[in-house]
Amino acid sequence: MAKEVILLDFWPSMYGMRTRIALREKGVDFEYRDENLREKSPLLLQMNPVHKKIPVLIHNGKPVCESAIQVQYIDEVWPHKNPILPSDPYQRAQARFWVDFIDKKLCLGDQMYEAQRKVYATKGEEQETGKKEFIEILKTLESELGDKPYFGGDDFGYVDIGLIGFYTWFPGYEKFGNFSIEAECPKLIAWAKRCMQRESVAKSLPDPEKVVEFMAMLRKKFGVE
Amino acid sequence: MAKEVILLDFWPSMYGMRTRIALREKGVDFEYRDENLREKSPLLLQMNPVHKKIPVLIHNGKPVCESAIQVQYIDEVWPHKNPILPSDPYQRAQARFWVDFIDKKLCLGDQMYEAQRKVYATKGEEQETGKKEFIEILKTLESELGDKPYFGGDDFGYVDIGLIGFYTWFPGYEKFGNFSIEAECPKLIAWAKRCMQRESVAKSLPDPEKVVEFMAMLRKKFGVE
Numbered sequence: 446m447a448k449e450v451i452l453l454d455f456w457p458s459m460y461g462m463r464t465r466i467a468l469r470e471k472g473v474d475f476e477y478r479d480e481n482l483r484e485k486s487p488l489l490l491q492m493n494p495v496h497k498k499i500p501v502l503i504h505n506g507k508p509v510c511e512s513a514i515q516v517q518y519i520d521e522v523w524p525h526k527n528p529i530l531p532s533d534p535y536q537r538a539q540a541r542f543w544v545d546f547i548d549k550k551l552c553l554g555d556q557m558y559e560a561q562r563k564v565y566a567t568k569g570e571e572q573e574t575g576k577k578e579f580i581e582i583l584k585t586l587e588s589e590l591g592d593k594p595y596f597g598g599d600d601f602g603y604v605d606i607g608l609i610g611f612y613t614w615f616p617g618y619e620k621f622g623n624f625s626i627e628a629e630c631p632k633l634i635a636w637a638k639r640c641m642q643r644e645s646v647a648k649s650l651p652d653p654e655k656v657v658e659f660m661a662m663l664r665k666k667f668g669v670e
Numbered sequence: 671m672a673k674e675v676i677l678l679d680f681w682p683s684m685y686g687m688r689t690r691i692a693l694r695e696k697g698v699d700f701e702y703r704d705e706n707l708r709e710k711s712p713l714l715l716q717m718n719p720v721h722k723k724i725p726v727l728i729h730n731g732k733p734v735c736e737s738a739i740q741v742q743y744i745d746e747v748w749p750h751k752n753p754i755l756p757s758d759p760y761q762r763a764q765a766r767f768w769v770d771f772i773d774k775k776l777c778l779g780d781q782m783y784e785a786q787r788k789v790y791a792t793k794g795e796e797q798e799t800g801k802k803e804f805i806e807i808l809k810t811l812e813s814e815l816g817d818k819p820y821f822g823g824d825d826f827g828y829v830d831i832g833l834i835g836f837y838t839w840f841p842g843y844e845k846f847g848n849f850s851i852e853a854e855c856p857k858l859i860a861w862a863k864r865c866m867q868r869e870s871v872a873k874s875l876p877d878p879e880k881v882v883e884f885m886a887m888l889r890k891k892f893g894v895e
Contacts, residue, residue: 511766515763517763538742
């Protein structure tokens, strides 16, 4: 019998990582299915007919799409362990604002702004512009973090889950972009290392070396090498 | 003394309309301030330093940005009258999915996909492509609506608020795009007329004739005329 919760995902996806982390924060047992995005499974096409994208969270046979929405859903369905969103409406709105900021500024989607693709998959002036934009986005996030241990304060939560998946891509950005993110954003890197100490995060993020290989493949595909 | 709730907005904004409607659904008294987007007020820049965009909802001196987040905030702060989001977590996730779909597909932002701008502010082949894409998006929404009176079922709610503001732009799309939306999507137009019977909606949407004039100005700005 299939498990109650199935996650259709793709291992380097920072969006999929959000949902993996949220499920693990709640201690929800789930079946992970890695999709081949060049030949999407009939289940993926059936469960996300509108966007045809991973991640898709299937709970009792019913799909929930879009990672930020999945994380909120998980928090609402399993509210008792490790709350993800703050309980105060104003703090909730602020947390949603920052996850929306990450989605708008760092989204990998084909129709949106993607400073970080320029960082690792272009050359020359375009790459320099991309690096500048990317660092500016990270500095905005670092400034929001301030001296707090996590974005929401003392507890790991929604914005941390929204952002931490990008950290596995940092070594690749640094290698192919020939720059140091830690030199620019030391507090953000300290925050990421703090997050990595959580089992839910460590278990959900792939080995950065594997991501570097994946990015090298994408560079070839984009014709950079 | 300033009111407890202030809305920084711009009258033709379908995003601002969402927040106006939500506040009126809840019976919240608010001060409306129309911004000059070519010369943004110091208050707007102070309250939304990240995006510098309207609408901004200011509640007791503190800002909430992004219309979809504002509507959820309003629903959480004033929960007792006219619930906006469904109470069931799965239905909430579905409602969030469709508002996110509207944001991704119909957003007017400069960095995103904007089929509808092509409809009224381009010519020839680009305009024809835009019309085809725009109608496809509306048909997807119409299919989700199905035979229900509102997107969430029997009650006016989150997705209705998310979409209805676009309706004031329809006469302009039709005039400048030289096509009929009603002929393509009769159920969606019937839904829009149903929404317009609500006082919260009727009070929050501008006269479509004024929007047509505004769009004519934009066409000049975009160099179409």
